[in-house]
Amino acid sequence: MATIQNKEQIAEVSKKLKKEQRTLAFRRIRSNYGLLIGASVLAILIILAVFGPMLSPYDPYEMKVVERLSEPGGAHVLGTDEFGRDLMTRLLYGARVSLGVGLAVALISSSLGLIIGVYAAYYRTLDHILMRICDGLIAIPGILLAIALMAALGASALNVIIALTIVFTPNIARVVRSSALVVREQTFIEAMQAQGASATRIIWLHIVPNTLSPLLVQATFVFAEAIISEAALSFLGAGIPAPEPSWGNILQASKLVIFKAWWMVVFPGAAVVLSVLSLNLLGDGLRDLLDPRVKQKQSK
Amino acid sequence: MLAYITKRLLSLIPVLAVVSIAIFLIIHLTPGNPAAAILGMEASQEDIERLNEELGLNRPIVEQYTSWIANVLRGDLGDSIFMHQPVSEAIAEHMLPTLSLAILAQIIAVVLAIPFGIIAAYKRGSLADYSLTGLSLLGMALPSFLLGLFLMLFVGVKLQWLPVAGYAPLSSGFWEHLKYLILPGISLGTIQAALITRMTRSSMLEVLNLNFIKTARSKGLHEMKVLFKYAFRSAFLPILTVIGQTFGTLVTGAVVVESIFNIPGLGQLILNSIARRDFAVIQGVVLVVTLMYVTINLLVDLLYGAVDPRVRLDRKK
Numbered sequence: 345m346a347t348i349q350n351k352e353q354i355a356e357v358s359k360k361l362k363k364e365q366r367t368l369a370f371r372r373i374r375s376n377y378g379l380l381i382g383a384s385v386l387a388i389l390i391i392l393a394v395f396g397p398m399l400s401p402y403d404p405y406e407m408k409v410v411e412r413l414s415e416p417g418g419a420h421v422l423g424t425d426e427f428g429r430d431l432m433t434r435l436l437y438g439a440r441v442s443l444g445v446g447l448a449v450a451l452i453s454s455s456l457g458l459i460i461g462v463y464a465a466y467y468r469t470l471d472h473i474l475m476r477i478c479d480g481l482i483a484i485p486g487i488l489l490a491i492a493l494m495a496a497l498g499a500s501a502l503n504v505i506i507a508l509t510i511v512f513t514p515n516i517a518r519v520v521r522s523s524a525l526v527v528r529e530q531t532f533i534e535a536m537q538a539q540g541a542s543a544t545r546i547i548w549l550h551i552v553p554n555t556l557s558p559l560l561v562q563a564t565f566v567f568a569e570a571i572i573s574e575a576a577l578s579f580l581g582a583g584i585p586a587p588e589p590s591w592g593n594i595l596q597a598s599k600l601v602i603f604k605a606w607w608m609v610v611f612p613g614a615a616v617v618l619s620v621l622s623l624n625l626l627g628d629g630l631r632d633l634l635d636p637r638v639k640q641k642q643s644k
Numbered sequence: 645m646l647a648y649i650t651k652r653l654l655s656l657i658p659v660l661a662v663v664s665i666a667i668f669l670i671i672h673l674t675p676g677n678p679a680a681a682i683l684g685m686e687a688s689q690e691d692i693e694r695l696n697e698e699l700g701l702n703r704p705i706v707e708q709y710t711s712w713i714a715n716v717l718r719g720d721l722g723d724s725i726f727m728h729q730p731v732s733e734a735i736a737e738h739m740l741p742t743l744s745l746a747i748l749a750q751i752i753a754v755v756l757a758i759p760f761g762i763i764a765a766y767k768r769g770s771l772a773d774y775s776l777t778g779l780s781l782l783g784m785a786l787p788s789f790l791l792g793l794f795l796m797l798f799v800g801v802k803l804q805w806l807p808v809a810g811y812a813p814l815s816s817g818f819w820e821h822l823k824y825l826i827l828p829g830i831s832l833g834t835i836q837a838a839l840i841t842r843m844t845r846s847s848m849l850e851v852l853n854l855n856f857i858k859t860a861r862s863k864g865l866h867e868m869k870v871l872f873k874y875a876f877r878s879a880f881l882p883i884l885t886v887i888g889q890t891f892g893t894l895v896t897g898a899v900v901v902e903s904i905f906n907i908p909g910l911g912q913l914i915l916n917s918i919a920r921r922d923f924a925v926i927q928g929v930v931l932v933v934t935l936m937y938v939t940i941n942l943l944v945d946l947l948y949g950a951v952d953p954r955v956r957l958d959r960k961k
């Protein structure tokens with residue numbers, strides 16, 4: 345009888361604790377303005393990218409020579425480009441490409457980096473080989489490596505994703521590995537090994553969950569970096585090929601008409617800055633949220 | 645110290661080996677036959693075979709790598725198929741504008757960032773601090789090529805204060821040379837300025853809370869003296885590291901910014917080679933810039949080790 349009561353009590357206490365924890369977490373999120381602003385702006389951008397193209401009355405590829413380089417306002421809210429295509433429509437379609445490439449790179453390089461990082465942390469020999477490869481790839485300046493890879497692979501959205509994944513995976517692998525190493529050294533891992541738990545079980549059930557918060561923070565920054573890199577590559581003519589719109593290749597086109605059409609520089613540029621800024625805020629906010637030690641250290 | 649230098653140099657060997665293998669392998673990522681890709685659509689089978697023979701692409705891959713790396717170690721980066729000149733010569737010709745730009749950007753960054761960082765730290769929590777911190781956040785979100793375009797639009801096109809694009813070599817006069825590099829220099833330097841401002845601020849904040857600063861103040865020393873002679877000197881080391889590390893980034897960044905302002909540096913060299921699939925040039929530029937990057941970082945590390953003995957001991961672990 346007593347034990348049942350105890351169990352109930354424990355259940356009640358733990359329920360209360362969980363609730364308290366949740367309100368605490370909620371309060372921390374609410375007081376974290378950077379996180380809130382970053383997340384909301386990003387959400388708006390993603391909604392625009394997903395639904396915006398459906399709302400636009402224009403075709404992003406339809407050229408109207410008569411309307412070329414019309415100023416913003418009137419029928420074309422953000423003006424038209426050098427072929428008379430509606431800039432707003434092209435920016436919305438471009439958002440799909442630019443944000444899509446960024447997200448794809450962030451997701452794929454996080455997954456690969458996670459696998460490489462945790463296995464490197466667990467197996468010493470593998471660690472030496474994998475980390476030397478990562479060190480080597482990190483040593484090559486990212487944008488140059490991406491340019492060289494694009495030169496070999498050829499310009500296309502898929503190849504941009506492949507090239508940038510090769511550039512960013514080593515960084516993520518390093519971050520994951522360093523937090524996985526901390527977990528790996530702990531006594532409970534040794535205990536599990538002594539009990540005969542398999543490596544796969546230890547890695548995926550115990551090490552991986554402990555590396556997820558730094559991974560999430562890092563993935564947010566990679567998302568931002570990938571958007572910048574895609575824009576730079578496309579701007580340099582080694583990224584997404586025309587006529588498919590991306591923020592970077594609209595900027596590339598804008599350089600040729602910079603004397604006549606300021607709107608072709610300002611609006612796609614603002615789109616890049618806004619998305620990168622919101623991701624950086626989100627990343628900083630997530631870091632404060634998931635690793636409160638950093639914040640305490642900073643505010644000292 | 646000698647042990648530390650040796651250790652750092654030895655640790656570079658595997659890194660450089662991987663770098664060279666990665667750069668070598670890039671050409672083999674080309675779908676299909678690289679020789680066919682280089683020559684284009686209208687190339688005959690014989691031409692392709694001949695180029696294959698010339699580039700050694702029909703030999704086993706390990707053999708190709710060993711002969712390539714042997715040449716590279718002798719300073720021979722191969723020949724550019726399109727420019728009919730050795731790659732090392734082409735790189736030497738395009739090196740100066742890139743370096744000029746990187747150095748100017750570094751100067752701009754340091755001159756802006758250090759006072760900004762000190763003010764932000766000293767006036768912590770004030771409007772000045774918030775605006776500077778906000779600006780540096782914006783600066784970090786603004787990719788240099790984008791800032792370059794904005795500057796080109798506002799300062800070059802609208803205000804017409806400075807030339808929109810182009811380049812004049814140093815031989816045509818210092819001011820001429822500088823005039824063309826100011827906008828690219830600001831575009832490139834801003835992101836570094838943002839980084840250095842943040843580093844200066846946090847490094848100064850840490851020092852300003854220490855006891856010896858309180859002692860200096862209670863002795864009645866002038867605030868300026870406390871700030872510069874005491875606090876800044878102790879806070880300088882981490883700032884120096886960031887400056888050193890960002891210089892490597894600047895050289896790379898210059899490659900991108902150059903192409904906006906039509907500066908005939910390494911960036912233009914590599915971009916022109918992409919369309920022509922001139923792989924020897926692409927590999928050469930990436931290799932040389934990576935070497936510069938690695939060397940600069942090594943020098944910063946060694947300098948750091950020389951100035952602060954704790955670093956040498958710390959890294960032995």
